[in-house]
Amino acid sequence: MKKIYMDHAGTTPMRKEVLEAMMPYMTERFGNASTIYSLGREAKMALEDSREKVANLIGAEPGEVFFTAGGTESDNWALRGIAEANKDMGNHIITSCIEHHAVLHTCQDLEKQGYRVTYLPVDRYGFVAPEHVKNSITDDTILVSIMHANNEIGTIEPIADIGKIIKRQKRKIYFHTDAVQTVGKIPVKVDELYVDLLSVSSHKIYGPKGIGALYIKKGTKIKPFITGGAQERQKRAGTENIPAIVGFGKACELIEAELEQQYEKLSRLRDRLIRGIMENIPFVHLNGHPTMRLPHNVNVCFEFIEGESLLLNLDMKDICASSGSACTSGSLEPSHVLLAIGLPHEIAHGSLRLTLGMDNTEEDVDFVLEILPGIVNKLREMSPLFAERKEMPKNV
Secondary structure (H helix, E strand, O other), X not given: OOOEEOEOOOOOOOOHHHHHHHHHHHOOOOOOOOOOOHXXXXXXXXXXXXXXXXXXXXXXXXXXXXXXXXXXXXXXXXXXXXXXXXXXXXXXXXEEOOOOHHHHHHHHHHHHOOOEEEEEOOOOOOOOOHHHHHHHOOOOEEEEEOOOEOOOOOEEOOHHHHHHHHHOOOOOOEEEEEOOOOEOOEOOOHHHHOOOEEEEEHHHOOOOOOOEEEEEOOOOOOOOOXXXXXXXXXXXXXXXXXXXXXXXXXXXXXXXXXXXXHHHHHHHHHHHHHHHHHHHOOOEEEOOOOOOEOOOEEEEEEOOOOHHHHHHHHHHOOEEOEOOOHHHOOOOXXXXXXXXXXXXXXXHOOEEEEEOOOOOOHHHHHHHHHHHHHHHHHHHHOOHHHHHOOOOOOOO
């Protein structure tokens, strides 16, 4: 039986073209980009060519792109680097309560070091209100970090509106966005978003794992993340992972050329999947905004069941899905995102995230829609709470 993969928000399969681009730099072109002989110069050229491809995808200058080990490191660097370099200007950071844990846990750690953090609430769709950002700014605010789109429920945040508010302030406040889930899915241009820092990850766009980037706007005052060498313009020391960087660059080049086509395809499949779930399964909640959401994201909660059991039953049918962020999949606690949008614990525990990719088809969607109702019904029959429910309300 064909395995149907619908967890592209967790990771994506590496494309054949990406692997082919990487292979020479894992074999005969193995040079260190910091050396001056021909092998090193060849690696250096590949490094800078890839930097340009990443920059083109997000509308940045190549000199504003710094390679990292992935989205988590990019988020850490953005927050820690700005906080430590600008502590003479203030100690206040603004973020939201639905950020990825790469941001939330970093903010919590910074609080232990004496920084103040404001965690903004969201509405039932997961929106951060620009006015809440504006009203939270103080004379000590040095950084605002709001994700471009939520990795669990797919809601796209009003980043440009927030950015305009920040830029109108009389004093310098840096603005960071975690765009790990949006780059390669929707148009992302740093100037249009009014951001100073932006995080990107390769393995979310069919590139290799273990490589990402942080956009740092020219003139940004930020502390180097790793010291010990002159790599990445003395901001992140360590011998560059040229094969992964080349793969990342190739993935960016490919996805940029296909962005509009993939957006249309994924949006169509997403809507077909949402419609089929909502029409055929009772007691189900669609999480996130119905339209202002990522084109590949479907996140729902089923009453009277637990997400873990649902995932195991789907896996037995060769359907790969998740209940939320891959970074918290081992946790028994309900999603902090679902609780933040107002869902009670018992409903939040029944969450399912299906995220589509370029290889998914209408047949894949229809198979999931054929299998899913039976699994939900089977699990509900085991629930004493479901037996007590007499009437079926309309889907929420």
